[in-house]
Amino acid sequence: MTSSLLIQALIAGVTNGFVYALVGMGLAVIFKGSHVINAAQGDCAVIGAITAVLLLSQAGVPYLPAVLAGGVAGALICAAIDILLVRRMKRRGAGEEAYLLLTIGVALTLSAALLFFLGRASYSLPALGGDRVFVWRDAVLIEHAAWLVGGGLALTAGLQLFYRHTALGLSMMAASIDAEGAATIGIDVRRMRTLSFAMGGLLGAFAGILVAPLVAMDYHVGMSLTLKGFAAAILGGLTNPLGAVVGGLTIALLEAFAISFVSSSYKDVIAFSLLIVIMIVLPNGMLGRAGRVGG
Structure with missing residues (x-):
């Protein structure tokens, strides 16, 4: 394998x-x-991206406002x-498996709605930096890829600061750790749960x-993004949002090396097979039991 x-x-x-x-x-x-696994996460990502594309290309909205929208x-x-x-469902005392079935149904519904209203067309945003590339030792880096990594780092740091240093973030942490205790000190637990859904959708978009x-x-x-994102979250510790960065990078690097060493046809098989081995050896995720409570 060359350098x-x-x-x-x-x-x-x-x-x-x-991305993962x-x-x-x-x-x-x-x-x-x-404590709900949102199987529609990838579809929220797709809808966010297509919304930005349509606003930019058909409504003439500038790039940044279209992205924010x-x-x-x-x-x-x-x-x-x-x-x-x-x-x-919570008012009716539904179990955790019911919520998973619910969000799977929502994911299929959103996918079908996109097919019905937009057809099979594909949608892409213009790349930041246009077609500029950087070449080093015959390796090529598209400028937008650098923006993507920078944006991912910024969002990761922003999430950490939000949870650790804002009143709202601390309230959401308290409600997630001890809902009854948080309610006794005046935190609206139901509102915090809705804000958690909204923040998750924002990150996905x-x-x-x-x-x-x-x-x-x-x-x-959408489903492909959900599966890769779910694997990243599990690998990093599902209750630790920042652990997903470790999980996402691990999965993507395994895929990339599988493509380079073997074949692109087997990248998912090799990557997920290695993930099975990792999870058997590290059942609490790559950050361990202590990393599962991070935020």
Whole structure:
């Protein structure tokens, strides 16, 4: 394996890793705040990206407002899942498996809605930096990939600061750790749960928006993003949103090296087979039991 091929694999792995990480962080934020696994996370990412594309290309909205609107769209969809569906099921004492079936149904419904209203067309955003590339030792880095990694780092740091240093973030942490105790000191636990859904949707939508210049979005991309994001979240510790970064980078690097050493046809088989081994050896995730309570 040449050094240029190794560098190219690292670039691809880190780039894809932050996409998986953001989807996984969104899943972990929602699970941490509600104990619900949101199987529609990837579809929220797709809808956020397509919203930005349509506003930019058909409504003439400038790039930044279109991107922000796409993020809001993802947040609103996930918040609606909680307000319209999860709350009703909680009042009826539904079990955790019922919520998983619910969100799987929502994911299929959103995918079908995209197919019905938009057809099989694919949607892409213009790349930040246009077609500029950087070449080092025959390895190529597209400028937008650098923006994607930078955006992923910024969102990760922002999430950490939000949970640790804002009153709202601390309230959401308290409600997720001890709902009854949080309620006794005046925290609206139901509102915190809805905000967790909204924040998870926002992170998912930004993942879709950041990857849309590199991978075209359509009605069936959502499930693939959900699976990779869920694997990232599990690998990092499902109750620790920041652990999803470790999980996402691990999965993407395994995929990239599988492509380089073997074949792109077997990347998912090799990556997920190695993930099974990792989870057998490290059942509490790569950060261990202590890492599962991070936020």
